Amino acid sequence: MHAVGFQHEQTRTDRDQFVTVYYQNIQSGLEYNFVRYNQDTIDHLQTRYDYYSIMHYPMNAFSRNGRPTIVPRQAGVSIGNRNDFSATDILKINRYYECEDTTETEGDETNPDCEETHPNCSAWAARGECSRNPAWMLPNCPVSCQQCRPSSSNCADDNVNCARWASNGECTRNPLYMRTSCRQSCNVC
Template sequence: MKLFTSPLSVFIAVCIGLSSAKPLTRGTDNANLDEVNGPVDVQLIEEVPSFEMNLKTPTAYELRTFGTDQEEGSMEYILRENEDIQSGVEHYLIEGDIKVDYNVSQVSPNAVRNRNVRWPGGVVPYFIDRSFDNGARQRILAAIERYHQTTCIRFVPWNGQRDYVHIVPRQGCFSAVGRRGGRQELSVGGACNFHRGTIMHELMHAVGFQHEQTRTDRDQFVTVYYQNIQPGLEYNFIRYNQDTIDHLQTRYDYYSIMHYPMYAFSRNGRPTIAPRQSGVSIGNRNDFSTTDILKINRYYECEDTTDNGGEETNPDDCEETHPNCSFWAQRGECSRNPAWMLPNCPVSCRQCRPSTPGCSDDNDFCSQWARNGECQRNPRYMLTSCRQSCNVC
């Protein structure tokens, strides 16, 4: 017997099913809400802070499935934004975001050893292109202010100086390394200016620093998987010798804002560079590490004269003030509501790392996801944010 189902009957059935569902109210235990995917850890739905924020309280489903995409760090934003950039007639990019001029016969790949490319007195004249909107301009100024809070670098508005940085909204994110002479472009176009950390990364190139993983001793601390790198892009993982690069008497810094992420230039979705030390992550910074600050001040010979930020959150000692911080950060609130999110959710907004990074999970549902096999199915997120549950530390 052939059954005929009219659209009206389907609509009525759906409505009946929806009306019979029990609504989730604040304070309800959502452990047994999903009979298909199994139980989830207990999580109470809480009110959103009313500090001029327009945030939606996460639903039970969103809390259960949250974590499949990790908020990216500054270098991940940069590499994604620069994927479609073609070599121009005036310059090309190495290591993803370092501008090299065609008319320079020999380019020092790292300015740290070459003291001649420092900005005299640590003073960097800059000009923000007028084509930036007000929001982008404020984020650029916030990145500049972070240098003023933590280093002796002083960015000053351009007033006719011969050498200066012209911050422009070209396609992609890029900068030259150190002072190149005359007008030099630093681009934070498109999504490159959405995050303070991305702008800080490019500015650190401009004041004279290369990516962390180019250090002479890097192979003691990270493994490069050349078989996973896109063909022809292996040169982006070059390691320089001591004649070229100066470590400034610092240890290798996994947490540097200048470090590559694990999947940089991957051809197959597998890691291209990974830390040898367990329990650490790389390439997910949106603020200076302590060593970043130390290196800048040593390079400019001002270690003893720098205000390290006063009451600003220490990059190595910060705490979240609300249990839903990670969820809101995933929804983009770090950018939409920075006034509340950055001081109250500094870890989730990648402003600093926890004071005890050790072996721990970053999400309450890590153990459940691990039991469901997510360590194998979704390693990009799980192996860095659910380290304890995935037994990687």
């Protein structure tokens, strides 16, 4: 996100309401990574503090002694997601570059039977739950986890071993791979 003009989440003006920074645990000379910017330098784009941002440091970032350098004030929150954009990250990029929320794409329509079973699916997916908890997320939140495939036009297995793997229970044990690469054998389409 640096490349598209954003700073780390914990440099926000309002960060002290959401995290505590322990400067005594930060490696000497690296304290600048935890400087708070003023409102003239950083634009929050009318978004709340985002613990799940790809731009948020983990708890032990730049630690000199293995102890936490930054701790969320809200209990049970995990910080330091360095794999996926959060929903707020995407919202900020769209607002900054004045992009539409959705765009039309060409191609086959997705399977109309592919539906979410819970209203929080998109929020959970944005927090990385599709990869952290695939056994529940993929079958229950297929749209948010990008598991919906075109109806019957693309209902095929990508590997000759899919049928055997499916009969051995791999659709449940290894859903992230199986529901993508063994669509027919796992009855995804």
